[in-house]
Amino acid sequence: MTNVKISPSVLSVPMDQIGDAVKNLKEYGADYIHCDCLDGVFAPNTSDGIQMVKICKANSTLPLDVHLMIMNPDKFIKDYVDAGADIITFHEAACTKTAETLDLIHSYGKKAGLVLNPDVEVKSVIPYLDKVDVIMLMGVFPGFSGQKFIEYVLDKIVELKKIIGNRNILIELDGGVKASNINEMVSRGVDICVGGSSVFNAPTIKEGIDALKNA
Ligand code: DX5
Numbered sequence: 001m002t003n004v005k006i007s008p009s010v011l012s013v014p015m016d017q018i019g020d021a022v023k024n025l026k027e028y029g030a031d032y033i034h035c036d037c038l039d040g041v042f043a044p045n046t047s048d049g050i051q052m053v054k055i056c057k058a059n060s061t062l063p064l065d066v067h068l069m070i071m072n073p074d075k076f077i078k079d080y081v082d083a084g085a086d087i088i089t090f091h092e093a094a095c096t097k098t099a100e101t102l103d104l105i106h107s108y109g110k111k112a113g114l115v116l117n118p119d120v121e122v123k124s125v126i127p128y129l130d131k132v133d134v135i136m137l138m139g140v141f142p143g144f145s146g147q148k149f150i151e152y153v154l155d156k157i158v159e160l161k162k163i164i165g166n167r168n169i170l171i172e173l174d175g176g177v178k179a180s181n182i183n184e185m186v187s188r189g190v191d192i193c194v195g196g197s198s199v200f201n202a203p204t205i206k207e208g209i210d211a212l213k214n215a
């Protein structure tokens with residue numbers, strides 16, 4: 001069907017299995033690896049994000065798409081860059097210095113983006129349109145893999161696409177992406193889909209990626 005990019009999320013993979021899980025993602029057709037970094041404050045779950053990023057870097061040449069669900073992300077940008085992040089996205093609600101943090105990420109030569117929870121208005125990105133490479137819409141409330149996609153986010157894709165206009169900004173969708181709903185997202189303008197359970201709970205990882213790419 002489409003040429004949507006797939007960013008498998010390793011959040012549900014136990015830390016000691018992530019290395020093996022990501023080794024062949026590139027040859028299976030994945031385009032990025034999505035690393036979910038949680039401090040237990042911004043969202044109700046924790047992960048050792050730095051360690052996750054380091055393991056992915058050591059085991060794959062795919063660009064690492066690092067999703068910070070942590071408070072005060074500006075304080076940790078350098079740590080994530082040093083660990084191997086290529087794209088860093090964060091939530092404005094967790095940050096008191098959004099513009100400065102986007103600039104900081106760019107100062108390291110990395111791509112930067114904002115993430116919008118399902119209940120965050122799309123127009124909140126307007127002040128930052130000249131500073132973002134990607135805008136990620138959450139299809140679920142952050143915390144865990146395996147949640148059901150929230151349908152009203154489909155309308156937010158359309159709204160975001162309009163706001164972006166002809167700017168060079170990618171739209172990413174994170175949470176609840178399945179072979180059964182990915183076309184509804186892509187047809188509305190999504191460029192990159194994150195796949196957690198749809199990739200890592202499939203009979204094989206390759207089948208999970210194939211199912212999303214060929215939906
Ligand atoms: C949720 C994370 C997602 C999650 C996606 O907080 O940001 O990246 O791992 O998992 P699925 O695709 O199973 O919803």
Ligand code: ZN
Binds near residue numbers: 034035036067174
């Ligand atoms: Zn994520």
